Amino acid sequence: MKTYLVNEEGYYGEFGGAYIPEILHRCVEDLKNTYLKVLQSADFKQEFDALLRDYVGRPSPLYLANRLSARYGCRIYLKREDLNHTGAHKINNTIGQILLARRMGKTRIIAETGAGQHGVATATVCALMDMKCIVYMGKTDVERQHVNVQKMKMLGAEVRPVTSGNMTLKDATNEAIRDWCCNPADTFYIIGSTVGPHPYPDMVARLQSVISEEIKKQLLEKEGRENPDYLIACVGGGSNAAGTIYHFVDNPEVQIVLAEAGGKGIDSGESAATIQLGRMGIIHGAKTLVMQSEDGQIEEPYSISAGLDYPGIGPFHANLSATKRALILAVDDQEALDAAFELTRLEGIIPALESAHALGALPKLSFKPTDVVVLTVSGRGDKDMDTYIDSMK
Ligand SMILES: Cc1ncc(COP(=O)(O)O)c(C=O)c1O
Numbered sequence: 421m422k423t424y425l426v427n428e429e430g431y432y433g434e435f436g437g438a439y440i441p442e443i444l445h446r447c448v449e450d451l452k453n454t455y456l457k458v459l460q461s462a463d464f465k466q467e468f469d470a471l472l473r474d475y476v477g478r479p480s481p482l483y484l485a486n487r488l489s490a491r492y493g494c495r496i497y498l499k500r501e502d503l504n505h506t507g508a509h510k511i512n513n514t515i516g517q518i519l520l521a522r523r524m525g526k527t528r529i530i531a532e533t534g535a536g537q538h539g540v541a542t543a544t545v546c547a548l549m550d551m552k553c554i555v556y557m558g559k560t561d562v563e564r565q566h567v568n569v570q571k572m573k574m575l576g577a578e579v580r581p582v583t584s585g586n587m588t589l590k591d592a593t594n595e596a597i598r599d600w601c602c603n604p605a606d607t608f609y610i611i612g613s614t615v616g617p618h619p620y621p622d623m624v625a626r627l628q629s630v631i632s633e634e635i636k637k638q639l640l641e642k643e644g645r646e647n648p649d650y651l652i653a654c655v656g657g658g659s660n661a662a663g664t665i666y667h668f669v670d671n672p673e674v675q676i677v678l679a680e681a682g683g684k685g686i687d688s689g690e691s692a693a694t695i696q697l698g699r700m701g702i703i704h705g706a707k708t709l710v711m712q713s714e715d716g717q718i719e720e721p722y723s724i725s726a727g728l729d730y731p732g733i734g735p736f737h738a739n740l741s742a743t744k745r746a747l748i749l750a751v752d753d754q755e756a757l758d759a760a761f762e763l764t765r766l767e768g769i770i771p772a773l774e775s776a777h778a779l780g781a782l783p784k785l786s787f788k789p790t791d792v793v794v795l796t797v798s799g800r801g802d803k804d805m806d807t808y809i810d811s812m813k
Contacts, residue, residue, distance in 0.1 A: 429618075434739075
């Protein structure tokens, strides 16, 4: 059967692989040879499942949003990752990776962060497991996500502001990789999305796949069927989307819709719509679509949302686009803001700005009344209150 999941060489179609400096070869090989054994072992599964249940609060609810459904003329279920401990889906992945890091005998954790959600999720599990934690964060993001910076510090992490490039997620990732190159023996790099060299995209997708595992069970209970007609998620690097679609991706009856950040408009020069604007290139160890100039220089992405302004995209998602398995929509800043206010007023749920991009896809689609739509609310809006308040002025 055709699968859209990773092949044995670490590729999704022509995307993926591990393009890394020599110094990291050993680390990445060790990880590649270990991750599946650990993730599939009974003892890991037991510890992971127990923490997801008792610490994170899973399963996250699948909520039938009645007023939103009436607005769009279909049945819309929200997968409430915003209700997880630390406020987003990111914690599913950090719990899994820190359990793996411990089993590999690593003592020092590094991470990159954009919106700060992955940084907070990493600092949280490091506090829980008593591990040293260093988080790289672009200076622009340090300023626009200051509450999350305070949280990371309170949790005991060291936050290192990065001042290269446009001082956002790409630059933070560069610095984290540099650190990893200098400390390959004791350091485990917890990547926050389905990006980076193989096996990271597959490992992160597997750890987040609990989202679609739960959706299947919950839909069966509520609708008497496992498969929705539509799955909708936002994409930065792609981890909440990967988790949402993982157990449905090989079923062509489920329409997958991925919302990327259109910024000020896809043709404005200020956008992060990587899938639509990107060309094949290599970024942070993976062969994938990259926003780049004609001579191959990575272009600075822009989005109102700190978690979506990444100039690359997970290789899994690049392949879903290339094979037309997924419909890719660009949702611009204003559309995302409007969608955030709409959800807040209709359902009493303030979403993260990233998740608001998934909601911003709804007006671009036309539904039948019988359609069952599952949309992942990847995080809550607390961290974005300054931006929301500014937009009301
Ligand atoms: C709440 C939330 N949703 C989505 C994203 C985008 O990441 P990904 O595409 O890996 O889900 C982020 C990234 O920081 C986030 O904080």
